[in-house]
Amino acid sequence: MxxxxxxxxxxxxxxxxxxxxxxxxxxxxxxxxxxxxxxxxxxxxxxxxxxxxxxxxxxxxxxxxxxxxxxxxxxxxxxxxxxxxxxxxxxxxQIDRGTITIGILKTIDLPIFNKFLATFKNKYPNVVLRVETYERERLWQLLDTNALDVAIMYLPDNTRRDHINLHHQYNHLNVVDDEIVILSHDPDLEANVSYPVGEFVNSKWIAYPDTFYLTQIIRDSFGPKHSMDIVGSFTDSRDLVNFATETNYNTFVTRTFFEQHRDSISLTPVFLKRNRKFNISIVYSKSKVEVPRIKNLIDEWKKYIN
Known part of the structure; x- marks a missing residue:
């Protein structure tokens, strides 16, 4: 030596x-x-x-x-x-130092998680939280490349079934059960009632872009026999609702979004029969729980939600 x-x-x-x-x-x-x-x-x-x-x-x-x-x-x-x-x-x-990067799907509006992050930050002031919103494919890409510690997204994500095995590579915690709410101008429809797809086949729609999870979910709900006549799109839920309100077009949002903004929405909320259910979930690589501050975030969330 x-x-x-x-x-x-x-x-x-x-x-x-x-x-x-x-x-x-x-x-x-x-x-x-x-x-x-x-x-x-x-x-x-x-x-x-x-x-x-x-x-x-x-x-x-x-x-x-x-x-x-x-x-x-x-x-x-x-x-x-x-x-x-x-x-x-x-x-x-250490659980109380370092940076945690969190990606949230753009269409998700979840005040309870924002409140949790504020509570977490107050308890662990030396942990830096970096939170950004992304489209779904970008979220998966960042998770796959380890650029994100945690993602908030919708599951199940059937669009990923050929690319990843969620069970083997990732853990997930369901936060909220959710579904799509149709917002309609039709005066003959009764609020909060479920209707068959046939009730809407002649409607024109303002929707999220075709690549968005919610648009794919409602297209799947319509099935192969019925197509949706989508005449425009917005990436932001508020813009979607505002534009639909000022026109004669139908639109759709999640139930969680509708419940948060119910008082400001004048369109009639209805549901599809055989509406596909999904969850807002916290998704993270199984290897991330080896990092104490990430495991601590997950554990603190479980305590908070309970």
Missing amino acids: PKTDTILSAKALRYFLQLTETMNYTQAAQILGITQPALTQQIKKLEHAIGAPLFGQVGKKLYLTEAGKKMEAASSSLLDTISSVINDIQEFT
Whole structure:
């Protein structure tokens, strides 16, 4: 083993850097809380290991040699790296430090989860929460590449059955059972009643884009015999409802969205018979529970929801 392996410790580097700041053995030793002979011995060992003097002296004044100048730059870089690695390890091993990245499907509006995050943040102020909204395919992509810790999305997601095995690769917690609510202008329809698909085959629709989960769900509910005449689309639920209200077109939203905004919606809410049910779920890779802060978030959510 080279002798530098036993000499170039973090402690030795800190002693050296402290001496470069004060250029005085007595002051540096006092700041470090050691004796001057102990500091002198450490510097001599460091110089012996390197094979070159780090300090020169003119009268009583110290100065850095060329080797000392290079050692100063290298020591700062090494200590920064060590500190960074320690921080990374601490973030990985501690429940109350580090960053948690959360992706939420754009069409999901879930105040209870926002309230939970506020409660969680108050309890663990040193955990950084990064929350963004995404479309479904982007959410899966970020989960698959480990760029997201947790996703809030709809399940079951049949569009992914050929790409992943949810049971083997991911865990999920159901948050809310949900379904689609149709918002209609038809005065003959009774609110909160379920109607067969045939009641709507001649309707024109404002919908989410075709790639959105909810549009695919309602198309599946209509079945292969009945097509939907979609004349426009919006990505935001509020825009969808507002535009439908100002026109003669039908639209649809989730029951959770409707219940939150019931007072501001004037269209008649009805349901499809054989309406497909789905869940708003928290989805995360099974490997994520090995990270203490992620496991803690999941555990805190379970306690909160109970």
